[in-house]
Amino acid sequence: MTRFNTRATRPAVHSPVTTTGEQTRTHEGGAGHLRDARSELFLLAVSNFVGQDAFYEKAGDRDDRYTQLVRKLAIEDPEWTAGLLGWLRGEGNMRTAALVGAAEFTAERLLHEAPGYSRQVINSVLQRADEPGEMLGYWTSKYGRTLPKPVKRGIADAVQRLYNERALLKYDTESKGYRFGDVLNLVHASPDPAKPWQGDLFQYSLDRRHKRGTVPNPDSLPTLARNLAFPEFFEQDPAIILNAEEIKRAGLTWEAALSMAGSKVDKAKLWEELIPSMGVMALARNLRNFDEAGVSDAVAAQICARFAGPEQVAKSRMFPFRWWAAYKHAPSLRWAHALEQALNHSLANVPRLKGTTLILVDRSPSMFPGYGFSTPNSSDITLAEQAAVFGAALALRAEKPTLVEFGGGSKKLDVTKGGSVLKHIEAFGQIDGTDIPAAVKAHWFAHDRIIIVTDEQTRPGWLPSNMWGHGGMRETAIDDLVPKATPVYMWNMAGYKPGAMPSGKSGRHTFGGLTDHAFRLVPLLESGRDATWPWMAKTA
Template sequence: MARFNHRGTRPAAGSPVTTTGERTRTHEGASALLRDARSELFLLSVAHTVGTDTFYEKAAERDDRFTTLVRQLAVEDPTWTSELLGWLRRDGNMRSASLVGAAEFVKARLDAAPAAGAAVGDGAPGSNRSVIDSVLQRADEPGELLGYWTGRYGRRLPKPVKRGIADAVRRLYDERSLLKYDTDSRSYRFGDVLELVHAAPHPDKPWQGELFRHAIDRRHGRGDAVPPQLRTLARRASLMALPVEERRGALHDPAKREGFAAAGMTWEALAGWLQGPLDKDAWEAVIPSMGLMALVRNLRNFDQAGVSDEVAARIAARLADAEEVRRSRMFPFRFWAAYQAAPSLRWGHALEQALNHSLAQVPVLSGRTLILVDRSPSMFPGYGYSTPNRSDIPLAEQAAVFGAALAARAQAPTLVEFGQSSRRIDVPRGASVLRLVEGFGQIPGTDIPSAVRRHYAGHDRVVVVTDEQTRPGWLPSNCHGYGDGMPETLIDDLVPKRVPVYMWNMAGYREAALPSGGGNRHALGGLTDAAFRMIPLLDAGRDAHWPWEPARD
């Protein structure tokens, strides 16, 4: 009788998020494992909204855990940490966490040794300077980083911070960004940043010297005269000179409407210019120059203003454009949020197309797949903590979008929502992801083992989308609570070792409900294409690596 060479045998595959074997307990009291420092930081990074309470962690506690891990690994493993931070802002699209991480990376390296990183040339990949530069991807972020640094460590700026910010300023500052982000609401205006870091104009941008001088003049109240080389600023100044009572009439002048885009007029700026709400004419004037994210966030406003079907059709065409969706770098659940907020039938199909484009890397899973989606209270904002999560899209909704996307593309899916109890959701052939998500509810408690026990029936793989903070598993028929002497049921024991189990961690908590890193037990994190690509790799017995590392054969 064959013990090892039997049908279904596959090579053992390794994955990067690894548990150490050290035991702990979940926040709900179930047996759990700790992860190594790199794995803990990665899962926390891709879920971390700085300064925000979560169900089980206060903001200060969570922020401290994040900065402690960054500072530890900045010294112990600076190459890996610098690569994480660059990827986190670029592909992970996590803004605040990457800015804080870069600042703490540099501070820890300088505290460890003033010459830390001397082996890496200033500005080379992995240097303190390049890490600062790598996380600054939008023109308001140099000021954001300065605000964090000076608020935490004072006004003295180390050279790597100054030089990294200066590199980013030369790359990011232009006329449109000055108009959009250089406002009185910012503590550090563009002029302040320039005076602090002494950024020189980029040699390939001859207009940048005039822009820098004008930004400093604006900051000190002497920027009324716009240099003629700065044409976008000059066009905006011309629009601002128009009397307020004549501005709505200008919306009907084709020449002036076409000039809005040339003047860098965003929809927010247009509302300020009109000094009142945007009506149908105003929206239709600015829609052609709006980015996809701004369009998606304003679909309900377009309906309320009565935007024409012709204009709506052009918006829908942009939502259906796969390349435009890719360039927008929007998280898929943003399209679900727009679908909820703007229930007009004219947006539904376009949002479904946009969502599918944003989920292009979700694999088509062969065979039978059990997909368990956590709908317990800890996945929703406002339960059990005083300051609700500021995100307008709770973890439960994000989990439902990804679980539904996997189910809609799988060959034979079993889609289940669970809390303390569980319920199967029907997945018809050709199912709409948006319609599937509408079918989810909310279930008290968190019991992953019981959901696995109830629904696992020889599936080829199991995917659990959750925050991992399960209660100890029990049999509902003969268990009435904790402390009754029943042995604890572990998730790992409920699925044969030859069957892969993928624990998709949504919240970045420290405690792991499942061993991971090998043995067909894997933890995934981050809502990016890179995470989705790991499943078929691991299914095929091929090692998966950190998402910024190149694919290997």
């Protein structure tokens, strides 16, 4: 009789987030599992909005845990950590966590006099022209005004790459502690030889910072020269600000144009001139303003066409939940279909899973307010809503889904094939308590896989012990309920230290983050291939 060579045999596969075998307790007292340092740092990094409280963890404690992990791995595994930080600011789209991580990585390597990596890591996380100043603000506030060479050189590399006329107009403002000129003074960046205008830009940035009254050279810096003269043109003829080409020539941001215009021009007409040059994220965050100003349906259709374009959505790098936020706070339904399309584009990596899939979405109190953070439209887009975005998308794309919301209890939700992700998100509620094992026990009936979107902080899963042949109650876990042959994927939304199950092998895998990218690992693992860290996958 054959035991191993059966149709059900599958190759053993491994995923990168790995538990150590050491046990602990979750924040709600359930059986918990500790992860290795790399796994703990990864899950925390992809969910950590620096300086903000989580439900179970104060901001200071959370940030300390993050910096300690970065500093530990900066010495023990600098290549891996450098890869994480570069990816975190890029595809991971986590700005502040990447910047803080790069600074702490560098500080620890300087402390140990360890050569290499630091300059490159600093440069890799600075991807927007205001970020060299942000890095200086963080470094000097924590370590003083003395700048080590790797910090100076990494920032100088980024300055060469990022500083241009429009960047100066957008980011070099009086509100900043470190202006462009301050950054140049401190890091001594040289102009890029391939950018002949950059020398004049750097000099003008210094003159502007020290209020020397220098006029930018109109031959090398035409946008800055036009911008400086534009207020005079506007005073002579306010209608000039209703000319989209003139706005573009002067490099006016939409914020600057609205401020300058005040009540002197029709607000709807001004928005209609600004809209063609606005980025997709700026459009999404201003839908309420467009409606209140009375922007025409024809111009609204232009906005919707951009939301419906997959390339535009990808370029915006907006988290999927930001599209939900835009829909949630837009007064008019004229945006709804386009926002649905944009949300679906931002979830392009959510797989169309074959067979039966149990999808459990955490709606417990720890997923709700008490853990809010700023979005383009609101400060109340909770973990629960983010989890609902992923859960609804998975359910609508799965062949045979069972969609369940759970807390201490649980409830099955209807899934309408071909339906709207946005409408399915609206169907979720809130349930007191958190009991992952009980939700698995109540709804798993030999599904091909289980996907749990949660912060993992489960209560002890007390279930009747007659399941094991004797009376009373016994604390149970996922592995007691689900055979190893059935894969369980835990989508970690909060980055807490204790996990709710082992992970890394034997059909138990944990992912994390606020984008859809890690969903690519599910079909990879189910095809019998090992998964690796996302920044390594592209070179594997």
